[in-house]
Amino acid sequence: MRGNLDETQDQCAVEIAMEVLGGRWKLAIIRKLFLGTHRFGELRRTLPGVTQRMLTRQLRELEADGLISRTVHAEVPPRVEYALTDTGRSLERITDLLDSWGRWYRDNRPGENRDMG
Amino acid sequence: MRGNLDETQDQCAVEIAMEVLGGRWKLAIIRKLFLGTHRFGELRRTLPGVTQRMLTRQLRELEADGLISRTVHAEVPPRVEYALTDTGRSLERITDLLDSWGRWYRDNRPGENRDMG
DNA sequence: CAGCATCCTCCGTGATACTG
DNA sequence: CAGTATCACGGAGGATGCTG
Numbered sequence: 384m385r386g387n388l389d390e391t392q393d394q395c396a397v398e399i400a401m402e403v404l405g406g407r408w409k410l411a412i413i414r415k416l417f418l419g420t421h422r423f424g425e426l427r428r429t430l431p432g433v434t435q436r437m438l439t440r441q442l443r444e445l446e447a448d449g450l451i452s453r454t455v456h457a458e459v460p461p462r463v464e465y466a467l468t469d470t471g472r473s474l475e476r477i478t479d480l481l482d483s484w485g486r487w488y489r490d491n492r493p494g495e496n497r498d499m500g
Numbered sequence: 501m502r503g504n505l506d507e508t509q510d511q512c513a514v515e516i517a518m519e520v521l522g523g524r525w526k527l528a529i530i531r532k533l534f535l536g537t538h539r540f541g542e543l544r545r546t547l548p549g550v551t552q553r554m555l556t557r558q559l560r561e562l563e564a565d566g567l568i569s570r571t572v573h574a575e576v577p578p579r580v581e582y583a584l585t586d587t588g589r590s591l592e593r594i595t596d597l598l599d600s601w602g603r604w605y606r607d608n609r610p611g612e613n614r615d616m617g
Numbered sequence: 618c619a620g621c622a623t624c625c626t627c628c629g630t631g632a633t634a635c636t637g
Numbered sequence: 638c639a640g641t642a643t644c645a646c647g648g649a650g651g652a653t654g655c656t657g
Contacts, residue, residue: 398524482517
């Protein structure tokens with residue numbers, strides 16, 4: 384490991400993108416936020432299967448990576464709203480393409496042999 | 501700016517795409533194969549840091565998912581060639597977008613606060 | 618309501634040695 | 638050359654309970 388820096392810089396930038404987008408729920412979160420600002424509980428309800436912990440973590444990572452913004456309203460009960468930043472919005476074409484490709488793939492490759500051994 | 505999240509419950513096909521493309525080397529492999537058919541050793545050399553084991557695994561998963569084809573030539577020494585299938589080639593726009601976005605992101609978000617304790 | 622603390626499982630990933 | 642077998646590790650992801 385620890386090879387030449389030249390080699391690592393030669394690596395495809397797709398890996399950079401994947402480091403930021405690779406989390407299980409990140410792209411799903413981003414897609415939800417393309418519809419508008421949303422609260423924590425709203426995101427939680429509409430992401431089937433996500434736990435509070437994971438949603439919190441993924442949201443914080445997305446925030447740290449500059450893709451979303453987190454606004455805490457000093458109210459009772461608490462209200463925290465998440466929205467896309469400009470950087471996050473720059474992913475629109477990618478998420479659109481991934482989504483349509485995912486649908487196409489699901490239709491054209493339903494039950495592949497990954498699981499049938 | 502508020503949208504109705506419930507309407508998008510079944511539109512998160514991005515996760516399907518991520519299940520197929522989520523491996524660390526998969527998109528890198530696919531990008532290499534867009535340049536043409538390549539042998540195992542060629543891929544290994546041009547993917548800095550990949551181990552034989554991981555390259556084998558990721559190639560087999562990509563094959564099982566129908567993104568690449570694997571051709572074993574009955575020769576001595578052995579020769580195995582990998583190429584994109586039509587399904588794999590359908591990812592061209594996505595890999596291109598991810599790559600250019602990754603470069604753009606790296607330039608515009610150099611050392612964010614994720615790592616700078 | 619939104620989140621943190623704790624503990625735990627599983628899998629992706631890796632190093633090394635061996636094989637046809 | 639192109640793998641397989643084995644051992645090992647870290648971190649992503651998850652279950653549960655508590656808090657301001």
